[in-house]
Amino acid sequence: MIRPVPHVQAMAPYALAKMEAPPGASLLSLSQNESLRPPSPAAIAASSKALMDGALYPDPDWSELRENLLSHFMISAGEVLCGNGSLDLIGCIARTYSGSDRAVLAPEHAYPFFRSAAQMAGARFDTAPENGVTVSVDNLLGAVRPDTAIVFVANPGNPTGTRIPKSELYRLRSEMPDDVLLVIDEAYGEFADHIGESCFDMVAGTNTIVLRTFSKAYGLAGCRVGWGVFPEFIASEVQKVMNPNNIASASQVAAYAALSDQEYMRETCALTASIRDATAEQLRDVGINVFDSSTNFLLIDFFDAKAAQSADSFLRSKGAFLRPQSGAGLPHMLRMTVGSEEAMETVVDNLKNWREENTP
Ligand SMILES: Cc1ncc(COP(=O)(O)O)c(C=O)c1O
Known part of the structure; x- marks a missing residue:
């Protein structure tokens, strides 16, 4: 059997998000820092036209x-x-x-x-x-x-x-x-x-x-x-x-x-920042620790790897996929992409429920 070169053989595959909603739940993908809005309509129109020359x-x-x-x-x-x-x-x-x-x-x-x-x-x-x-x-x-x-x-x-x-x-x-x-x-x-x-x-x-x-x-x-x-x-x-x-x-x-279309992109950034900061406040209000962020995601600190895993499993069972952070040396944290207001509401409610179920 042919073997790869040693430095490739020694590597682990790059871990991308694995997402599959449980039966009956719809998938809420908050693990890849994708935008909460579709691309600019100008971009969609231009790329559709470009397919003519495909x-x-x-x-x-x-x-x-x-x-x-x-x-x-x-x-x-x-x-x-x-x-x-x-x-x-x-x-x-x-x-x-x-x-x-x-x-x-x-x-x-x-x-x-x-x-x-x-x-x-x-x-x-x-x-x-x-x-x-x-x-x-x-x-x-x-x-x-x-x-x-x-x-x-x-x-x-x-x-x-x-x-x-x-x-x-x-x-x-x-x-x-x-x-x-x-x-x-x-x-x-x-x-x-x-x-x-x-x-x-x-x-x-x-x-x-x-x-x-x-x-x-x-x-x-x-x-x-x-x-x-x-x-x-x-x-x-x-x-x-x-x-x-x-x-x-x-x-x-x-x-x-x-x-x-800078105007569209700026609107996306402003909307993201306003939902992000409001969500951070809501999470803090229910006693969940979140860092200030300059991006389209929030990093949530559960202070304990088991608690982060438990919150992650709870959210997954509801169809919401955040990103565990062991790969970045932060096993006690989860990263959440900023999604729509409704998506953030779902996560905040679920985390509230998770806390209630897991507070002695
Ligand atoms: C810091 C950073 N760099 C680079 C990338 C890769 O982005 P892309 O290959 O989609 O341009 C990402 C994606 O999440 C990222 O977070």
Whole structure:
């Protein structure tokens, strides 16, 4: 029997959400941080039309989408690369710059795919302790070793939902060795853009990449379009390991149209934030601990892994699927995507019932 290469054989498969509603209950999917609204009507119309040309391969260089991103974000330094979701870009970056003799570093409770990307590249994955659920730049700096090649940081973080101030990211960049690649993953950046701390300007003249996605605020998770700003000399290397024709034509035009409809995306972010903050308050009112969030999800702390498992099973039995967080080193927590008001009401009511049944 043929065996995979050792570093692949040693890997566990990446754990995606498993969701199946029990008989009689309808499925409430709150485990993947998808948008609470469908994509912009302009995106739906554009992608439906693009299917007419479905016999043809897509634009391999995402030219129109790339131009739209460059001008919308007024990016003057660096190149834009688009991926089949930002997962694609994270994997390509890890394959290009890490390996058996070059390690990857991330915060302790970082997005678990950073670890998977390092493992796929055969690289050691190191972590730096956080201050509770907030990234510590001092600890990251202290964890950089002579063979550290890439530092991945999501801002805001997933599953934590917390933000690192831009000044801290500047400090990380300036105090870290210049030749370590810093990847700032802003998958939830649109939910925090009103604070005005996006890091695109850090790309100029440094080994820094900033990633974004159309999967969250733009509601296009099913279209698989991520993108990032890369220094030119890094973009040309990463592109070598990307699959050609990686984004379907219908997805490229959907992303283009969604980007052009900023008003719709801003409405989605505002609606999400208002439901998120109201839900956090309701949960706190019934004695459930929730962290403040700058994203489209909430992290709930049950202080005890068994209690988190029990609440998760209770909710699943009602058809509501949250995301357990053992994979991010937080087995006592569950992450809940912000859904519609009705969806949040269902979860809050069920958690209230769970507490009543489980309080001695
Ligand atoms: C921090 C972070 N980065 C990247 C991704 C991947 O997003 P996508 O591949 O859909 O663009 C996610 C998805 O949940 C995420 O939370």
